Amino acid sequence: MEKTLNIELKKYELADDSDYLYTCAELKVREQEFIDNSKLERMVGSKEVDDFLKVLQETVHSKKIALIDDDKNMDLFILKSYEETIDFLQKRLQEKHMIIIYVLFMEEYLNNFKLILKSSLLNINLENLFIPLTFSYEELSEYMKKDISYEENFDNNAVLQPIIFKTIIKELINIKNKTLQEIETGKESKINFRKIEIDFERKFISAISNEILKTGSTMLCDYLKHWIDIQNLKNMNRIKYIGENLKYADFLYPGGMIDIDSLKTLEFENPDYWVKALEKSCYGEIIIKGIHSLYSYNTFFSFEKNESIFYLKFFDSIKYCISNVEKIFAFFLRKKIELIVVNMIYMGIKYHAEKRNISHKAEFLSES
Secondary structure, eight states, rough: OHHHOOOOOOOOOOOOGGHHHHHHHHHHHGGSSSSOOHHHHHHHTTTHHHHEEEEEEESTGGGGGGGGGGGTHHHEEEEHHHHHHHHHHHHOOGGGGGGHHHHHHHHHHHHHHHHHHHHHTTOOOOOEEEEEEEOOOHHHHHHHHHHOGGGSOOOOHHHOOOOOHHHHHHHHHHHHHHHHHHTTTTSOOOOOOOHHHHHHHHHHHHHHHHHHHHHTTTHHHHHHHHHHEEEHHHHHHHHHHHOOOHHHHHHHSSSSSSSSHHHTTTTOHHHHHHHHHHTTTHHHHHHHHHHHHEEEEEEEEHHHHHHHHHHHHHHHHEEEEEEEEHHHHHHHHHHHHHHHHHHHHHHHTTTTHHHHHHHHHHHHHOOO
16 A cells, blocks of 8 residues: 555656747746745735735736736736736647646636536526636537537637547537436436536546647656646545545546555545555655644645645756746746735735735745
8 A cells, every 4th residue: 555655756858849949948038927035025025905016016917917906806817817828828839739728727627617517507607607718608608509419510710729629528518418318317306516527527637638648748647647646635635524425436536646446445544544655655745734734724725735836846857958848838837826826915915814824825936
């Protein structure tokens, strides 16, 4: 058991890709956009939102500050930043690498696809919860109405790239039709959204895994495997903590570094046992600090924080590479994590959280 769960980080020697020489040179210059620790500390020390915004005005994000308001908070600001990232990537990536957009925004795409599935099953509008990235709520809703038996119903609109979109839509329509049929035939008395969401999540992650293999990047494949492991470990802790009656076989994602059978053996063990089983693995920090924080302070924040630190450190070994898709991905992953940090600081100041709690949330970047 201990040997199976003792996952270690690999070292990667990556070849440079001349096709990305200009793009990586451009991003090297743009590294000055990252918010330095002194500005983060000043943001944390802000007494009011206006003070926070004055510091943000000194960063590359100054032109988007007008998007921040009391009603939407930083939602539109962050969305605009995501749109800028996606636009940059769509213009510069080779077709086989377009999938990294989905990998970079895994949580957002999962949210959108599950949302549209629920919307189509209940016939209600959930657009206010949608995060528009490479397609709109209306576009996705229209595709859900199409008959998947007719290939011509799927166009090759560039905005829907990569082509994996077709695969995912088909999975959504299949799940929707199967669910409605079970209700109509009396096999199920009501829609079990937890079950169908997990079913879709597994299919979605499997499809992404198959596509990322086509990039030929071992490092990006391993990044996704680590992502799967960490989601499994977080979900295990969440289920255990809230006492939800859900078997591990029902929700664990396959395809990670840790095989599903090994995780299943932990099902009836306590969190202290989990710490012992994983403390020497590359997930040790996430598990040890996450479980301590969860049971001492009733918060999952430590899991999220140390997950982000893990990803930043994962790509740190290639910072001296010249040009490749991994370097491009690592740059925008850091940009995304930085936005998350800035948003947490803003919310903490707006709702007058204790300074030590805001400071704790801002340690993502300085600890990486």
